[in-house]
Amino acid sequence: MIVEGTYPLPGTPDVIWNLLMDPEVLVKAMPGTKELVRTAPDRYEGVMRIGIGPITAAEFELVILLTDMKEPHSYAMQIDGKGRAGFTRGTASVELSPDGAGSMMHYSADLQVGGKIAAVGQRLLDSVSKLMTRQGLEALNRELQSRLGGAAV
Amino acid sequence: MKPAPFVYYCPASLEEALELLAEHEEAKPLAGGQSLIPAMNFRLAAPAALVDLNRIAALAGDTGMENGGLRLGAMTRHSTLEKSRLVAERAPLLAETMPFIAHPQIRSRGTVGGSLAHADPAAELPAVMVALQATLVLQSAKAERRMPAEQFFSGLFATALEPGELLTAIELPALPARAGCAFEELARRHGDYALVGVAAVLSLDSRGRCEQARIVLLSVGDGPTLAAGAAAALAGLEPSAEAIRGAAEHAAATDIDPPSDIHASAAYRRQLARVLTRRALIRAAELARTASGIAER
Amino acid sequence: MAGRYVGERVLRLEDARLLTGRALFVDDLQLPGLLHVAFLRSDEAHARITRIDATAARSRPGVLAAYTATDLGDYWRPGPLLVPPPPIAGLVFHTATQVPLARDKVRHVGEPLAMVVAESRYLAEDALEDIVVELDPLPAVTDLEAALLEPASLVHEQFGSNLAAHVQQRKGDYAAARAAAHRVIARRFHYDRGAAAAIENRGVVAQWDARVEELTVWDTTQAPIPIRNGLAALLGLRESQVRVIAPFIGGGFGPKIMMYYPEEVLVPWAAMRLGRPVKWIEDRRENFYATTQERAQIHDAELAVSIDGKILGVRDKFLHDTGAYDPYGLTVPINTQCTLLGPYVVPHYDSEFTAVFTNKPIVTPVRGAGRQHGVFVMERLLDFAARELGIDRVEIRRRNYIQPDAFPYDHEILFQDFRPLVYDSGNYPAALEKAVELIGYDGFVKQEQPRLRREGRHVGLGIVSYIEGTGIGPYEGARVTVEPSGSVRLATGVGTQGQGHFTTFAQIVAEVLGVEVGCVQVSTGDTREFTWGTGTFASRGAVVAGSACHAAALKVREKILGLAAPLLGVPPAELVLEAGSVHVRDAPEQGMRLGELARKANPLRGAVTPGTEPGLEATAYFGPDRGNAASGVHAMLVEVDAETAAVRIKRYVVVHDCGTIINPMVVEAQVQGGVAHGIGNAFFEQLSFDENGQLMNASFMDYLLPTALDVPSVEMAHIETPSPLNPLGTKGVGEAGAIPTGAAFAQAIEDALAGSGVEITEIPLSPNRLFELLEAARGAP
């Protein structure tokens, strides 16, 4: 499952870069993630609970590894979520390019979904991934807005 | 495939049910259970508690309203609506749609309120309620609110319902004069989830031109999708084959952003939207014309 | 002879128990102290097991045990190779069989990791959530071509590749035939199958009685006797200590013949260890992973034809997905290889296949067992040849049939029973002409279709023929006993899954003994009742077990005549068996009830002539020299809505030849049910695996079985060309309906969309796929 697109964010790349590294901010980009702890400079762990319609018991132990960091332009993520209802796994990449006073983020993710959610919820995976991406980006944008106190872009 | 344990409450009145839901925010309401229980058997859903609404007589039943409309209790079974003469007279679109919903054994338990609160993007009733401009009555222990169906659905399996709040009734306005309705759906097998479905309500002015067109598609996005472009394309025009073809083109090309799954690609869903919208509008237009005594164009 | 039964529409004796819900199915068993089982299964298709810990599960109230591979000790071992590869020159075969619980590595989604035994299935499933598992994922092997050419990983490292087997069978000299051909039609075909999806999932119940040291196992198996033998060996018991019962089974369709499933090995073991009866019932989601299934083959095939459409030769290279293990050998691909030849004269044939290990569930026969793939390739090649040569599609088949006087006909290659593929009998042209007449071929092609096309409607016709190898050995047995009450007891080893054996076997015995069919009481599938035999599969029940029943009944008949002659004072030749008694021909009053004779045959006093056996009982076995060949033609009319790509079947015709028919009502129902299964496989069902080996539709919401609105009532006609290979002349019919449906669908839809440029070389189809093919043919972007 491929998800990609671009999204404008407030603040220049070098300002946003550090904020994106902050687990408090990153957690906003992952809807349903209860808490995210940075256990190493490039490693985060947390718990994500997906609650969409009938699916209320999909809880995942999340591990995120950051790789090939090119500050402040781009970095990649390895995402690994395991739970009773199945698993999600894959890679994501983030590129920041200056865009006026703010930045344009190009994001792309190639995620595999497996186990019960894939076997029974397949009909909804496309819609769920679109929804979570949209919710994640909007939440991230709001968080950055409030952090930067900047004018709404 | 056995469900996880849960605490079971079975209130006899709506008030008792609302108190329980306010008190236990982990509790989920149990209406017909025809979507919730499969998810629990798969253990994709494991609510800690269920508040069973099936013993609250006040929530069930369909009654005529003075304004010629129809009031449906949220716990009214699909099978009741399917056989109701009142529904056939006052909400023919609803009557026409019921046989498309799953199978008789599901319809004898499934409820209209449960289907709307569940808000599955491929479900028929959300689209029908938006097409008929229904008003939904929501109640919590503290207050009651009313809202148009269009506002009730807020995204994928998401509705305006707040924690501790229940959908208790659905009020359908009387159909405008010179109106015609039609429902079309394509599913792999009779009773399966629709690949695409269309609920259309068309009303004409005295000169046989389209006064209002409500065209709502299902299974083409996060929830019931009002095809505004298609409706606008028909406004003020006689619903001729050409006008309808244009409206259907709008519905398929601009009004929807359909998902893909193993049964239908986005491209195939657009094609179905185009064809089914046209077929629904043709039938709705015919019925509207006969309703207003205009000869077939 | 009074009361002829063979060939009659006798209503089924087993119906009353089934209709009232009294019939016992495995999950209906209630035993005191019964424990219940749930399995923890892998979510990953290919991964190393880095950690598995069931300690927490064991401490949950109501849980009695939680086993992982290490808890099995030396009881843990890979299962036996059930079907060794046939003796074909140059054959390569890598044996890799399933294990009770995965150890070190998981190789397909759903492979069992741990087994929990608890007071209820609910508690057992709760405890699965306590088990800690860490899997280190490996790249999944799912694409057949990539698995061989550039494998991202190996399903079984020890073989150094993902090749499971390579087999080549040749007849004549294809290269020469190709050189001499007027035209060579070459295509790539992709044929996929699906799950058997019997409405009853699998189940095993086991009870160890320590006092008498006997193990009783109830199992949804199609072969109770080999299950008994295997379990006795595995558990270190004598075969006489193990009793396996296949009670009423809710449909088999192939996968319930596979053995030894992990659950079949573990449930009896757990029952013996815990000293309490143990029950495991597979749920529907498990059935999509834990029960074997059939899947895709990719064929690159060529047909060399003369200018008048005669087949000069066929070359076929195909890949076969065998899944994570291959305990069932090469039955499916060999069936494909042989059945492709169909009812046609193919002077030169070169068929080569490679079976490939993938990280998907195990593939073993499902109704049709690989025959579908072969029939599809040949019938499609003939359709393309007919179009390119401008020959009518019925005519090109007519010209290539093996003629009725050419039997036995040797195709000079080996069949799945390791015997040469030799057709025993058949009348292929007769079946074709009958189908042409029933479907109204000429009128449709010449008048009706042109008229419909002018009205803008897309109606198409498909007509295809097929062979079904049935009735293979090794053998079956039966014991017939006339009891003093006059009722007749018949016991045989095969299990039954709804094929009407209780009635058809009773018809055979009742006719030989001249008794009412209703008083023949049949027992099947209970190793204590009958201890020798193989099982019900490959459409062999009626042929092999039926013939054994017939042989045993004839022996009892001889005993009756031998005993009654001196008592009635006439030579045996003047006696007849009629209406439950033996009497002098044309003198019913000069006779004796069979029950009374049975009593006399077991005297309490006096002496018997030395060497006479007591009672009116005999046992007999039947093992055919080789399988026989049923055949037939399917024809169908479909209408395609070109806008929505929805397809509706207007008519379906089957002309079938399964030799002597024991009960036409049962045969017709088998064909109707087979066609429904074929329609499901051709247009509704598909196991949708993604590239990571995840099954995306493991439920009946998205794995679509056809319903009463999707399956037309089949119009049927029978041709009876008796088989010389058994005394009854019968052939099998269980799978016939499901075999050519895909080929008929493809031809009919292509015919309906003639002019659109759509060419169909794949099954299954669906409206979505048809839409894509239509768009591609229109040159859409």
Place this chain on the structure above:
Amino acid sequence: MNGQHTVGVTVNGTSYQRSVEPRLLLSDFLRHELGLTGTHVGCEHGVCGACTVLLDGAAVRSCLVFAVQTDGRAVTTVEGLGGEAQLHPLQQAFHEAHALQCGFCTPGFLLSLLPFLREHPDPSEHEIREALSGNLCRCTGYANIVTAVQRFVAQSAPQAGARVSGAAR
């Protein structure tokens, strides 16, 4: 153990009193608690129809109802239709039309058809097939089940008039 609930339910005219966990499915309650194993389980997610029983006269999936929900109600299972000595006319029609093979799905078909035939005393073939489409069968291909229903309708046609008047429940 979480709260047990008492269930007082009448099944095939006999009243039972049991204490059950709320999560116990009605299908499991009938089969393993009451030993009425004629109701079969094929999928437990409401599609195959093998588990269909009548709840207050309406056909329902017993795998999609909790046993606690049937307290004070009436359930009819296949065991309530007729004994082997005296089959229900619909069972007899199934027998005569060879409308079953393995028989696993048959109870679900019988219970689904009873309310349908009460409300449709003279159904067309399409109406019959639509009524049957909520039950899956892998053996028969449905043709003989349609014939069985038509045979039942024909045989009960004389009383159909009487049946209709009495059917307005």
